[in-house]
Amino acid sequence: MKSLSMGYSPCPNDTFIFYALVHxxxxxxxxKFNEIxxxxxxxxxxxxxxxxxxxxxxxxxxGHVRRNYCLLRxxxxxxxxxxxxxxxxNECAMEELRGKKIAxxxxxxxxxxxxxxxxxxxLTSNSKLLTLNSxxxxxxxxxxxxxxxxxxxxxxxxxxxxxxxxxxxxxKKIIDLGEWWESETGLPIPxxxxxxxxxxGEGLHKKINKLIxxxxxxxxxxxxxxxxxxxxxxxxxxEEVINQHINLYVNDYxxxxxxxGENAVNELLRRAExxxxxxxxxxxxx
Numbered sequence: 710m711k712s713l714s715m716g717y718s719p720c721p722n723d724t725f726i727f728y729a730l731v732h733x734x735x736x737x738x739x740x741k742f743n744e745i746x747x748x749x750x751x752x753x754x755x756x757x758x759x760x761x762x763x764x765x766x767x768x769x770x771x772g773h774v775r776r777n778y779c780l781l782r783x784x785x786x787x788x789x790x791x792x793x794x795x796x797x798x799n800e801c802a803m804e805e806l807r808g809k810k811i812a813x814x815x816x817x818x819x820x821x822x823x824x825x826x827x828x829x830x831x832l833t834s835n836s837k838l839l840t841l842n843s844x845x846x847x848x849x850x851x852x853x854x855x856x857x858x859x860x861x862x863x864x865x866x867x868x869x870x871x872x873x874x875x876x877x878x879x880x881k882k883i884i885d886l887g888e889w890w891e892s893e894t895g896l897p898i899p900x901x902x903x904x905x906x907x908x909x910g911e912g913l914h915k916k917i918n919k920l921i922x923x924x925x926x927x928x929x930x931x932x933x934x935x936x937x938x939x940x941x942x943x944x945x946x947x948e949e950v951i952n953q954h955i956n957l958y959v960n961d962y963x964x965x966x967x968x969x970g971e972n973a974v975n976e977l978l979r980r981a982e983x984x985x986x987x988x989x990x991x992x993x994x995x
Contacts, residue, residue: 716745716752716764719942720869721951722958728935729927750815762906768899769822772987778904780994783922785902787962787970792887792898793820796880797864809863814850819900820868823886851944873953896973
């Protein structure tokens, strides 16, 4: 039996997707998957030195690791109406946040990529990848709302469950970067995908992709069964929020990117390369 390390986040969409795969609910065809549950930004950084065999990754980070990894077609987060938001205590224009302190969930997240593409003021060059402009404060995504409420930062770039919970804290939406992307391109927003080491070979890539798709299909067909595993790892234990999260981030694109999903990924990386945010990739994406 071949053993593979596989990183994914403890967020409900990922634990829902990979439940069947790591719990032996489907035939894994003589493959064993050793789960590594970490925040997606931590996984982004683990992919830079090519540590895991397979991992969930932000599409922003994927732009930096294409030499060692290719993208799989199943298991990712891509859709409409699911983009990151900038929130603050009081309503304001985005221009008013230039030079202000903004909490971000990581410099390699797609959320931060979208913020930089939305307003060139927020751009950081490749040479500054490891030393961000001081206007940004990196922190775990689940700490951002508190940082805004406490006045530690002027605004926050929120993702995951925070998209559903921020109104209950009285925070105001300044911009929905997913809506902006969709209006700019007409395409769904690619947030995160599953990548595999190129060294595993095309045959194994196809086999793993089929297994991930089968795991998603099992979860769709046996949703109540997945709940204990999801709750065990989720930051948000409310079943209502968990279900909202899964309904938004797990969809037909999770089963297979399809032509529209491919176009969205290509366009995101093209724009990121043009802006100098990620290096120009010589390797194929898939």
